[in-house]
Structure formats: C-alpha cells, structure tokens
Amino acid sequence: MKTLVWVEHDNASVKDATLAVVTAASKLGEVHLLVAGSGCAAVADEAARIEGVGKVHLADDVVYANALAENVAPLVVELMGHHDAFLAPATTTGKNIAPRVAALLDVMQISDILSVEGEKTFTRPIYAGNAIATVESTDAKLVITVRGTAFAKAATSGGAGTVEAVAGKGDSGLSSFVGSELAKSERPELTSAKIIVSGGRALKDAETFKAVIFPLADKLGAGIGASRAAVDAGYVPNDYQVGQTGKIVAPQVYLAVGISGAIQHLAGMKDSKVIIAINKDEDAPIFQVADIGLVGDLFTLVPELTGKL
Amino acid sequence: MKALVCVKRVIDYNVKPRVKADGTGVDLANVKMSMNPFDEIAVEEAIRLKEKGVVTEIVAVSVGPQKAQETLRTALAMGADRAILVMTDDEMEPLAVAKIVKAIADEEAPGIIITGKQAIDDDNNQVGQMIAALLGRPQGTFANEITVEGDAIVVKREVDGGLETVKLAAPAIVTTDLRLNEPRYASLPNIMKAKNKPMAQKTPADYGVDTTPRLKTLKVVEPPVRVAGIKVPDVDALVAKLKEMGIPA
Numbered sequence A: 001m002k003t004l005v006w007v008e009h010d011n012a013s014v015k016d017a018t019l020a021v022v023t024a025a026s027k028l029g030e031v032h033l034l035v036a037g038s039g040c041a042a043v044a045d046e047a048a049r050i051e052g053v054g055k056v057h058l059a060d061d062v063v064y065a066n067a068l069a070e071n072v073a074p075l076v077v078e079l080m081g082h083h084d085a086f087l088a089p090a091t092t093t094g095k096n097i098a099p100r101v102a103a104l105l106d107v108m109q110i111s112d113i114l115s116v117e118g119e120k121t122f123t124r125p126i127y128a129g130n131a132i133a134t135v136e137s138t139d140a141k142l143v144i145t146v147r148g149t150a151f152a153k154a155a156t157s158g159g160a161g162t163v164e165a166v167a168g169k170g171d172s173g174l175s176s177f178v179g180s181e182l183a184k185s186e187r188p189e190l191t192s193a194k195i196i197v198s199g200g201r202a203l204k205d206a207e208t209f210k211a212v213i214f215p216l217a218d219k220l221g222a223g224i225g226a227s228r229a230a231v232d233a234g235y236v237p238n239d240y241q242v243g244q245t246g247k248i249v250a251p252q253v254y255l256a257v258g259i260s261g262a263i264q265h266l267a268g269m270k271d272s273k274v275i276i277a278i279n280k281d282e283d284a285p286i287f288q289v290a291d292i293g294l295v296g297d298l299f300t301l302v303p304e305l306t307g308k309l
Numbered sequence B: 001m002k003a004l005v006c007v008k009r010v011i012d013y014n015v016k017p018r019v020k021a022d023g024t025g026v027d028l029a030n031v032k033m034s035m036n037p038f039d040e041i042a043v044e045e046a047i048r049l050k051e052k053g054v055v056t057e058i059v060a061v062s063v064g065p066q067k068a069q070e071t072l073r074t075a076l077a078m079g080a081d082r083a084i085l086v087m088t089d090d091e092m093e094p095l096a097v098a099k100i101v102k103a104i105a106d107e108e109a110p111g112i113i114i115t116g117k118q119a120i121d122d123d124n125n126q127v128g129q130m131i132a133a134l135l136g137r138p139q140g141t142f143a144n145e146i147t148v149e150g151d152a153i154v155v156k157r158e159v160d161g162g163l164e165t166v167k168l169a170a171p172a173i174v175t176t177d178l179r180l181n182e183p184r185y186a187s188l189p190n191i192m193k194a195k196n197k198p199m200a201q202k203t204p205a206d207y208g209v210d211t212t213p214r215l216k217t218l219k220v221v222e223p224p225v226r227v228a229g230i231k232v233p234d235v236d237a238l239v240a241k242l243k244e245m246g247i248p249a
C-alpha cells in the first residue's frame, strides 16, 4: 500500500505531530509525505530525513501558506490518484482537512486511530474513550487521522527520502486567511511535554492560576494544561484545554490540581504514565484514576510542594 | 440569509457509557439522551444571528430515529423556526449524514450551515467539513466567534496554537467550539409554542442517498481500566514519591 502523510509544519520546521503519523503509516506500507506550504523547502528537506520516508511531495505555493482546507483538499485529492491511504495527525489542522478530502474521495474517514490491526482494520476511541471500537473499512481508499499519543514517534534522522516538487492547484477563491493569535511560550508544548501540570476551576481566576500553577510548572520544567471549566472562565487560553474535545496528552507525569475528573477531562489524559491529583474532596472522581493522590487545600499544598522541590 | 442547523440526538454528556457485554456497541437502553452539546451551541448561534437581523429563518435538521423529534423540538423551543427530521433506524455515518444535509441545502439554499464540531458519541468530527466539501463551499471549523460582514462570514477558530481568523464567502459551513456562546434554556412558553412549529418528516431515500455503512464495526470493548493508586498523607510524602521517579530531573 502507498500512503500519503500530511506533514504538519509552520513553513519553517516539521511539527512533532507528524512523527507518530509516519509510524502509523509505515504499518500500512510505503510512506510518502506531503509538504504543502509557502517558502517551505527546508521543511521538505527535514521531512525527507525522517526514518522510513520514501518520496516527499513538495507543494510550495502562497495559496498553501496557512493550510486552508479549501485550497489544500484538491491538492491531496489529486495526489490520492496514486496513493491508497491519506493519513493526517488528529490536530486541529488534520481534523480540518482530512474530512474534506474524504468526502471529495467519497470515502468514510476513520478518525483518531489508536492502532493498526490490519490493512483496513483499526481501533479508535468512541464515547470519550469509554469504549474502543475495532472498525474495518470497505472503501477503496483510506482517509485516517491518527492520535499522536498512541504511536511512537518516528526518528527524525536516518531517512533518505527524495523531494519532488508538485504544482499547486491554485486558489479556491472560497476562503482567505485573516490572521492568528498564537501563544508564544517557552514552556514545553502540551502534546510533547514529559510533565504536565493542569489546573481546574478551583484556581479561581487568571491571576491565581498564574500565581499557583506557573511556579510549580517552572520547577518541574512542565507544560501547563487546564480543564474546560478553567478555560471557559478565562483563567488560561483555549489551547490549554485537555480532554475529549481539547488536547489528548499522555506525559510521563500528569499533575491535576483542583480538577474533579469529569469523563470529558479523563478522556484527554488517562493514558498518562503516572497521574497525580491534588483535590480537597477525597471522593473526587479524579482519585479513581490517580496513581498518587493528595487530599487537601491546593492553596496551601501547591506552594508548599513548589517550595520543597 | 437562511440558516440550516444540524442537531444530533446523543447520549447525555453526564451519563457514563457502558459497553454491551456482547461487544457489539454501547448500551443505550434506558439511558438519558439529549441534544449533542455542540449542537446546542450551533442552535444558539443561529438564534443570535437572527436576533442581530443577519439570519431570517432557522431550519433545524436531524438524521436519526423517530425519537430525534424530541431533539428537534428542543431546537424549536430554543428558537428555530422549523424542523426537518430525516427518519432512519440505521447507523448513520458522517458521510451519509453529510450527503443528506447537502441535498437539503440544495433545496433550502441557506447562507450559513452551522453544525457542532463533534458528536460526543462517535467523536468523529467530520460532518461539517464533509458538507462543505460536497457543496464545494468554504468551512470555518471550531468556531470561537462568528461575524457576518455582507457576503463574508468571518470565523475566529480555536486551533492547537491559539486562535486563527478566516474569511469565508457565503454560503459557508461553520462548526462550533465550546467558547462560541452559552446556549439558552428554552422557556416554558417557548416549549409550548414549539409544539405548533412545522416539522417535516423525510427519509434518506427521499434525498436519493445510499446510507450503506462504509465501516464495519467488528467489536467494541472497554478501554483498559486504570486502578486507583495510593493516597499520600502530606507534601513531604509526595516529594519523596517524585524523587523516586527522578523528578525534578
């Protein structure tokens, strides 16, 4: 089988999310990549060095600068003329593009796969991860999004792919990019952090969240996450949300502070290696999944912990 | 412009789903069902656009069993003007739903189609993007804010790195994220009034859509269970545990 993997990048370098997708694709067959962007030749060169990669299709054109689905989908559809499977990471970019491609190809997408069980058979989580379905596709071609935490990352060196330029398909004229407000942070990205400290509704407001959670995260070199309640209340931006409808994380250590453990939150973090919970309610559901629990008031416990580390 | 809003009847988000012992799926017998939470946000947004004078009429669509009527009644009670139930007892995959909504859009010619970003049962996150593809129209997924400026629909989107804004040519498809709005509750008088609002009954065949599933579900199992660990008495004990793990490095 010939696969086509969507390379996630910022026109400068390959994003980590791509690497797990390469691993998933290599279980299906030959791995080809698609780098669509603007001024992104360096990304293609970097992508070609990923272990196990064959051809890298490079579509370098201003219309792909911001990965607008309306422009990208026709390009993918054309390349799918000679590939059997399209795989993208289950990131907001992948989730935006892949279903558009699937519908144009008249195939049913398989979302958020956890494993490859056979040529056309995969497992995927449903009901916020409270059930795992094994599904088999009957479509001629496959369109798949891949859960990053479920596959090992392919090595970023050792590959000897060849870069081949492909012509752009032009501007759809349907949509345009206006701008973005992207958080710049020195902290580890949530989906690749080894340690995550997450705060919930109990943190009261943005200042308190910052005063309590940030110093602990700094001590641990950790990424920072949050529950939906904390995001909705404006303590932290939307991209901090961990859960069924936010980010899926699986760090070495996940420290949940003042988070009750609703199923929607657990869906995003229960594959973490070690879960630590600090909560004043000893019956909070989070303790049912926590390896280490500490019952008490976070406003005294967390500063004490930060001080003693 | 007219707004088309897609609503799905799903397990209530407060219910913990149970996998059936025979491994064929999740047990939905006697389980509380509700409107998919993202679809409540979609209905609310359409109503707000109508209150702003941008939207003239709101048509709610659901594909599903007879009981999906209740979900549509909820949409009508919130403020939708009329409803279309596309009745089927079969499992509906996103591609089939999208084809049906496409056919309805061809008849209704809405200026905006609003769907949830994801149904919380199958967690597919596909239908909105597929409708957009089938109609050859633009998509604004994971919307945090929607502004209509003449023929342009400007959507601020929740993306992994923060927020991003795109400008779409109407008609366009928008899928909702959690921060778009806070859905209202239907008032009692409005629930009564909704009973008299029109609800058309159709079938997938009326739209000529083949709904044969493309994916075969071979089995459904419980995920590996995590067992609760230990409770430590104080911070010192937690620090000791962390040290055992080599933390901080």
Ligand SMILES: Cc1cc2nc3c(=O)[nH]c(=O)nc-3n(C[C@H](O)[C@H](O)[C@H](O)COP(=O)(O)OP(=O)(O)OC[C@H]3O[C@@H](n4cnc5c(N)ncnc54)[C@H](O)[C@@H]3O)c2cc1C
Pocket: A199, A200, A201, A202, A226, A227, A228, A229, A230, A241, A242, A243, A244, A245, A246, A247, A257, A258, A259, A260, A261, A262, A263, A264, A265, A268, A278, A279, A280, A281, A284, A296, A297, A298, A299, B013, B037, B038, B120
């Ligand atoms: C469609 C949908 C999607 C959703 N998606 C997500 C998602 O992706 N991610 C997500 O997280 N949620 C999601 N939710 C929301 C989820 O259902 C819960 O509402 C949310 O996770 C609760 O956040 P919380 O634990 O911070 O708040 P709460 O449930 O209010 O818990 C606060 C906790 O803090 C504890 N506490 C309070 N004060 C202190 C103190 N001084 N010291 C120590 N502990 C204290 C309390 O005991 C309590 O356990 C979703 C909901 C819906 C309907």
Ligand SMILES: Nc1ncnc2c1ncn2[C@@H]1O[C@H](COP(=O)(O)O)[C@@H](O)[C@H]1O
Pocket: B006, B007, B008, B009, B036, B038, B039, B042, B061, B062, B063, B064, B092, B094, B097, B114, B115, B116, B117, B118, B119, B120, B122, B123, B124, B125, B126, B127, B128
């Ligand atoms: N059977 C259905 N009937 C009506 N709308 C649906 C149906 N299935 C999905 N949708 C819409 O599509 C959105 C995304 O669903 P999904 O792609 O299945 O996760 C939902 O939030 C609904 O707005």
